[in-house]
Amino acid sequence: MTKNRIIVTSVVLEDRSKADVARDYGVSSRWVHTLVRRYLEGGWDAIEPRSRRPKSSPTKTKPEIEAEILRLRRELTAQGQDAGPHTIHFHFHLSTRFDTVPSVATIWRILDRHDLITPQPRKRPRSSYTRFQAELPNETWQSDFTHWHLADSTGVEILTFLDDHSRLALSVTANRVTTGQIVVADFRRNIQEYGPPASTLTDNGLVFTTRVRGGKNAFENDLRLLGITQKNGRPNHPQTQGKVEPFQQTMKNWLAKQPPASTLAELQHHLDQFRDYYNTQRPHRSLARKTPAQAYSALGKAGPSGTVDGHWRIREDRVDATGSITLRYNSKLHHIGIGRAHKHTRVKVLVHDRHIRVIATTTGQLLRELILDPTRDYQPQKQQTPTPKSEGFVNHVLRHL
Template sequence: MSKRRLVITAVVVEGRTQGEVARAYGVSQGWVSRLVARYRAEGEAAFEPRSRRPKTSPTALAPDTVDLIVRIRKELTEQGLDAGPETIAWHLQQHHHLRVSRATISRHLTAHGLVVPAPRKRPRSSYTRFQAELPNETWQADFTHHRLADKAGTDIEILTWLDDCSRYALHVTCWERVTGPIVLDTFRQAVAAHGIPASTLTDNGMVFTTRLSGGRNALEHELRRLHITQKNAAPNHPTTCGKVERFQQTMKNWLRAQPDLKHSYTTLGWPTGYVTWAPDETTASWAAPNFPEARFEATDLDRSWTLAPTGPTATGPGHALLAWLVGCGPDEDLGLKRTADATGVAAPADTGLRSRSPDE
């Protein structure tokens, strides 16, 4: 029973004086007097404290804007696209000329029951964030399974090469099974289109590395020939390659929402416009130049790498790119201000990358 109810009962039912009740319960006589007066005016509502919510909120978001946020969330989800606060904020600004903060959008999504609570298995502070400073400094690669909606439920594998700095999808292909020769071929195609990277980062799949079983596979020989540093995540630490993992999550959500692209791996498509310019939760920002393709291409840096006995070194002025990135606006995944979505870029603090220099 609440103290309010006890005080009111003692005065009204038991007939005790307000001063006596105030001394008995350690409160002021004035508070008891006001409480009893409220009880006589409002009844049992006096048992609970009044709401402290202001009668008016001049800066509150307009109801139409709240409805628009909810509608955008549902539309993006139905299309299989990322529908977090960053993405919704971008759509509000670009298509409706409304600037709403990420925190405000998140608060209204939660209030409408559109956010599923997901307790974290470990605190975010236990992860070490990392990101390449320049395009072509590091490429991440991985492949993921996707089941088609045909009668046989065919399982295919989608191979992705992703630039670590810009999150730009350099090369995305699907296969019945990803093999070592396929990985080597797609890597060469990506190099022909985008230049030679300084390093690669993958997990320990046999198509990427045979370092755990001894020797080198075809990709490792190619990396050594090009003087590219090979980095591999520690076993059982998939978050080290979190950027490409996060991209694959977005990609598979989109594929599941496309009824016309579910039946044949030869016709599986990925929206080029979405990869090159539309935001997701790891690349969204207020400034359009922060989209993956723009961040990868909009620089005066010559993204070629000089082959040297000690490995590749970048040629061309890179300081202008870094200065441009710093001035891009409130993007959260640019190294200085990083995204809240730890799934895309996180690596465990106790995990060091296992790198293999070209000369090893």
């Protein structure tokens, strides 16, 4: 018997006073009067608890919007993408089917009502983290590699370079094994496209540093010669690489939803797709819902603070069939004539401000030296006399390559 029935029974059948019953059962006299009146008018059913739900709810989310939220959740999850309320809210903004966009809180409540929110009771609160973020693009590049498997269970490795400020994935490459040469090659390609960073942040893997062995590897030599500060995290403390490690986990979640790649080329195709999506389409919560590409292009770029022989860089290239190589200066691509006699020759290009020297990689022969004319797209062949300064510059570089 419910409490309401006991109260009514005490008044109607036992003929007790309403005040005494209210005092004994810890309710107000007005509530006792209300229950008795309801009983006399409608019987026992009338005193059962009534729903407080409003008869109408003008602000209730429309069924078609709720269905779209659930559809987006399923679709994003199947694609291996983030499918949280913020991402679903972003995709609603891209849709032209609806005049209104539900708030993030509304999306969260709908997902929770359908048991689509995964509890994380052991997750540390955000307030407990001390977060670091570079103030400018190219202020710090983080790098790391992680393991993956092809369709036949062959183990491969994926190397990533990530800009700390914007989370822009500078490069993501698949390799049988990540070697020091591969790290240097990817690093130099990124410098060609994005300019040199002020610093790098990696773990203590031998492809990044050999200082524990008392020496320097090719990656460390490039950093030192370009005046780039090298930072390494504490051993067994992956939280130091706090941008690239979560990126790799997000990447793996996405790869797990794709058809297994049979070859490195197929895996690289998947990685290129993911990198494009991550950089240009996926909004990032820590970037005020901007994409990494938007955050990277929003501010000026930092650069090396070192002063090793002025501002210079090194790159590797191959003379094309027309006898030329290309070089980007101040975001503009220039063609430099070397001569058809040297076509397909691998070369090292040593750039000191606008002073350029092109050296054959295998023989060390100086193929071309010039002062770049930034007003001309093509730099025709001209015989120039090397200067003592340039000789000292190239000798210094070659000693450390």
